[in-house]
Amino acid sequence: MNTGEKTSIPNEVVAPQVEARAATNTILLCAGGACISSGEESCLTSLRATLEKYALQDVVKVVETGCMGMCDAGPLMILYPEGVFYQKLKPSDMELIVSEHLLKGRIVESKLFENPNTKVKITSAYDDHPFFTKQVKIATRNMGIIDPMSIEEYIAHDGYFSLQKVLQEMTPEQVIDTIKRSGLRGRGGAGFPTGLKWELARKVPGNEKYVLCNADEGDPGAFMDRSILEGDPHSVLEAMVIAGYAIGAQKGYIYIRAEYPLAIERLNEGIKQAKAYGLFGENIMGSGFSFDLEIRMGAGAFVCGEETALIESVEGKRGQPRVKPPFPAQKGVWNKPTLNNNVETYANIPTIILKGPEWFASIGTEKSKGTKVFCLAGKIKNTGLVEVPIGITLREIVYDIGGGIPNNKAFKAVQTGGPSGGCIPAQYLDMPIDYESLKTIGTMMGSGGMVFMDEDTCMVDVAKFFLGFSVDESCGKCTPCREGNRVMHEILERITSGEGEEGDIEKLETLGQSIIDSSLCGLGQSSPQPVLSTIRYFRDEYEAHIKEKRCPAKVCRPLIRYQIDESKCVGCTACAKVCPVSAISGEIKKPHTIDPEICTRCGSCIGVCRFGAISRVTPA
Amino acid sequence: MVVDQTLEKVKDIIEAVKKEQSLEEGDILINCLHKVQDVYQNFVPSEAAEIVAESLNVPLSKVYEVLTFYTMFSTKTRGTFIIRVCNSLPCHVTGGAKIIETLFEELKVGFGGTTEDGLFTLEKTGCLGLCGVGPVIMINDQFYGNLTPERVVEIIAGYRKKGRAGT
Numbered sequence: 001m002n003t004g005e006k007t008s009i010p011n012e013v014v015a016p017q018v019e020a021r022a023a024t025n026t027i028l029l030c031a032g033g034a035c036i037s038s039g040e041e042s043c044l045t046s047l048r049a050t051l052e053k054y055a056l057q058d059v060v061k062v063v064e065t066g067c068m069g070m071c072d073a074g075p076l077m078i079l080y081p082e083g084v085f086y087q088k089l090k091p092s093d094m095e096l097i098v099s100e101h102l103l104k105g106r107i108v109e110s111k112l113f114e115n116p117n118t119k120v121k122i123t124s125a126y127d128d129h130p131f132f133t134k135q136v137k138i139a140t141r142n143m144g145i146i147d148p149m150s151i152e153e154y155i156a157h158d159g160y161f162s163l164q165k166v167l168q169e170m171t172p173e174q175v176i177d178t179i180k181r182s183g184l185r186g187r188g189g190a191g192f193p194t195g196l197k198w199e200l201a202r203k204v205p206g207n208e209k210y211v212l213c214n215a216d217e218g219d220p221g222a223f224m225d226r227s228i229l230e231g232d233p234h235s236v237l238e239a240m241v242i243a244g245y246a247i248g249a250q251k252g253y254i255y256i257r258a259e260y261p262l263a264i265e266r267l268n269e270g271i272k273q274a275k276a277y278g279l280f281g282e283n284i285m286g287s288g289f290s291f292d293l294e295i296r297m298g299a300g301a302f303v304c305g306e307e308t309a310l311i312e313s314v315e316g317k318r319g320q321p322r323v324k325p326p327f328p329a330q331k332g333v334w335n336k337p338t339l340n341n342n343v344e345t346y347a348n349i350p351t352i353i354l355k356g357p358e359w360f361a362s363i364g365t366e367k368s369k370g371t372k373v374f375c376l377a378g379k380i381k382n383t384g385l386v387e388v389p390i391g392i393t394l395r396e397i398v399y400d401i402g403g404g405i406p407n408n409k410a411f412k413a414v415q416t417g418g419p420s421g422g423c424i425p426a427q428y429l430d431m432p433i434d435y436e437s438l439k440t441i442g443t444m445m446g447s448g449g450m451v452f453m454d455e456d457t458c459m460v461d462v463a464k465f466f467l468g469f470s471v472d473e474s475c476g477k478c479t480p481c482r483e484g485n486r487v488m489h490e491i492l493e494r495i496t497s498g499e500g501e502e503g504d505i506e507k508l509e510t511l512g513q514s515i516i517d518s519s520l521c522g523l524g525q526s527s528p529q530p531v532l533s534t535i536r537y538f539r540d541e542y543e544a545h546i547k548e549k550r551c552p553a554k555v556c557r558p559l560i561r562y563q564i565d566e567s568k569c570v571g572c573t574a575c576a577k578v579c580p581v582s583a584i585s586g587e588i589k590k591p592h593t594i595d596p597e598i599c600t601r602c603g604s605c606i607g608v609c610r611f612g613a614i615s616r617v618t619p620a
Numbered sequence: 621m622v623v624d625q626t627l628e629k630v631k632d633i634i635e636a637v638k639k640e641q642s643l644e645e646g647d648i649l650i651n652c653l654h655k656v657q658d659v660y661q662n663f664v665p666s667e668a669a670e671i672v673a674e675s676l677n678v679p680l681s682k683v684y685e686v687l688t689f690y691t692m693f694s695t696k697t698r699g700t701f702i703i704r705v706c707n708s709l710p711c712h713v714t715g716g717a718k719i720i721e722t723l724f725e726e727l728k729v730g731f732g733g734t735t736e737d738g739l740f741t742l743e744k745t746g747c748l749g750l751c752g753v754g755p756v757i758m759i760n761d762q763f764y765g766n767l768t769p770e771r772v773v774e775i776i777a778g779y780r781k782k783g784r785a786g787t
Contacts (some may be wrong), residue, residue, distance in 0.1 A: 003687065009626055033749065033750050033763060034750050034753045034765060036763065037750055037753055037756065037763040037764055037766075038753055038766055071750075072752055072753065072754055074752075076625075093723035154658065161762075167647065205690040218745065218746050218747060220708030220709045220710060220746070221708065221709060221710045221751050222747070222749070222751075223747075223749035223750065223751055223752070225749075226749040227749075251643055251644075253643070257747065258654065258692055259692075259746070259748055259749070260703075260749065261761045270707025279696070279752045292642045292643060294641060294642075295652060296641075296647070296650070296651070297650065297654060298690070298747070299650055299653070299690030299692040299693055299743065300652075300690050300691035300692035300693075301689065301690050301691065301693070302746050313650065314647060315647045315683075316647040316648060316649035316650050316651075316686070317649075317682075318686055318689040319684050319688065319689065319690075326638070334644070338786050345682075375751060375752070375755065376706060376752070377674070377710035377751030377752060378709070378713045378751075378754075379713060379714075380713065383751065383752035383753070384752045385752070415709065449751070451709045451710050451751075453713060457713060462709065462713075465709055465712055466709065467709070469708065469709075472707075472744070475689075559774065568747070602721070603718075
């Protein structure tokens with residue numbers, strides 16, 4: 001590599017990091033947000049104490065990594081050199097793992113993954129578990145592998161090499177050309193070609209420009225940005241410096257929501273470390289290029305994910321969208337040309353520079369290149385974070401990676417694109433997931449959140465739920481979004497209470513279309529999509545609510561009843577005890593009954609009945 | 621004088637934020653309000669807002685414009701512990717409604733309400749990004765996932781103990 005007079009990354013200092021890990025016993029503990037919330041910290045404390053008990057604290061290295069992806073199986077752990085994967089850990093398991101695995105070399109079978117199809121225990125999950133083997137990791141390449149708080153480990157995994165290459169061997173035009181040829185498209189939702197965006201920002205005249213990172217992830221069901229920032233903050237920081245060089249900006253902002261305190265902490269630490277190595281600031285690596293970056297925090301407003309609202313908020317104002325044009329590329333932060341990309345988009349950049357645009361473009365479909373990170377949530381067995389080549393079918397995601405729907409229920413639909421997107425019903429399971437295909441069926445890629453729904457989910461209820469979210473989060477600036485969504489929500493409220501009227505569906509459709517046509521910003525323009533999309537695919541459910549006053553999925557409380565099957569009830573009184581309104585009566589050891597007049601449909605009784613005697617019914 | 625103390629405190633906060641955010645002048649309002657809120661009982665008192673306005677040389681109306689727009693800011697006193705309940709679909713389909721009911725019962729307040737003992741304020745929040753382990757709540761900066769009604773009761777009891785010990 002061209003070093004010459006210029007300084008370069010001290011890779012000879014940090015490269016041994018990797019080798020050291022392979023040679024000694026290293027325990028990687030997933031410290032992603034989900035694992036922390038399911039008890040990672042107490043596992044860590046217990047692990048450290050146990051290691052000390054056996055005097056192993058100096059020979060076994062413990063590393064807290066970013067999200068490993070399989071959130072429902074957390075807390076997770078990988079032991080090297082063997083690469084053995086343990087799951088669903090509890091503090092009390094540490095004794096067994098240390099004394100059996102580390103001291104005696106015996107694998108702790110009870111803590112291994114089990115292949116859901118073959119029922120065989122898997123020792124090395126990364127190699128053998130379908131959840132991992134179908135993935136191609138680019139944006140999430142370092143997550144679950146390195147310590148996010150260590151810039152040395154990031155550098156040891158080729159980190160900041162792209163920045164060095166860009167600053168020492170490439171002109172800004174070459175960088176932009178590379179991104180253009182890679183075919184990378186914005187991962188935040190709309191899928192605008194990233195290279196083109198960079199070119200536009202470069203071509204706008206001006207000495208003062210800004211690079212922005214949209215980390216205001218707010219789509220329900222999407223958590224890849226949080227995971228990337230918590231698990232590999234340097235990948236985003238490096239890309240932002242590269243973007244600054246490409247468009248000719250010296251300043252950058254990361255706008256992040258205040259609901260992500262851990263990500264903010266790790267980003268701040270990352271910025272400090274990069275500054276210490278001279279990778280930010282004045283005259284980076286002796287190239288003459290200077291770039292500085294700071295974090296700006298949100299304060300709880302979904303609309304700030306919209307780029308012009310985000311810019312307002314960066315400036316310390318109310319996050320209300322601006323009228324476009326002018327676009328941010330012309331007038332963004334402080335009315336200066338601004339390049340804005342989302343977290344996942346940036347995280348792809350270093351690898352594209354390093355491995356070349358042709359390599360990146362060889363993954364994915366004709367129009368949608370590379371990979372996409374999806375978050376699996378809702379009614380699916382393996383919830384978590386996955387990165388797959390674009391163009392993979394929904395069926396592969398649901399059944400191979402996701403492990404299918406829990407409790408042998410049927411797949412009903414998946415919501416993509418959050419409150420701006422729509423649902424994909426079962427008939428499209430074999431459709432490839434890419435930007436264009438999703439558009440043709442009335443939804444969008446969005447930021448990649450996938451909320452799975454099974455046969456017990458009522459689609460009218462789901463639509464009402466999303467619309468309620470849009471009503472809550474509307475910034476109030478333009479009337480169609482502020483008032484229109486409210487009216488639509490009232491109609492849905494009526495329908496789910498059994499007071500729907502003939503013509504309601506048509507009203508929803510017309511009103512929805514007017515909101516799409518007349519709202520100011522992208523969020524307003526897409527807010528009726530969940531309603532329109534569920535009407536498109538589940539019109540019969542709407543009709544059942546309106547005409548027959550029944551909820552086929554047995555969810556909407558005013559339209560259902562609870563009843564006890566006399567032949568199954570043994571009179572154990574468990575249900576009567578748990579009922580908060582005393583609607584259940586009956587003599588002990590004799591079948592009980594529920595008084596529908598008193599019952600509030602809370603469902604507590606179903607949960608406690610051990611005989612399966614209680615069921616929900618909706619009038620036929 | 622209480623006002624003098626407030627003045628000192630808020631001025632210190634603003635100086636600290638100015639050091640932290642040195643890229644530009646004039647965009648530090650949101651961060652200042654976060655910090656002010658951390659110092660006071662999870663809200664921005666009107667005296668503090670006035671000092672912020674004066675020190676940053678912005679109209680008081682602008683400070684309130686921002687204060688009332690963002691859900692994480694409050695102009696009213698809130699509890700020591702702010703319980704934020706994730707109100708988005710992944711948590712809804714995995715049983716979020718039950719969790720909300722339990723919280724209502726346990727705390728005897730609705731959304732936006734503060735318990736009589738001043739310990740808890742219950743709020744709704746957008747997606748917390750922990751959809752893999754829904755339903756999820758956030759208490760101050762701490763997250764709790766895979767919740768069941770029983771677990772919620774346990775968690776609240778833990779905080780009650782903590783809160784009483786602290787007062």
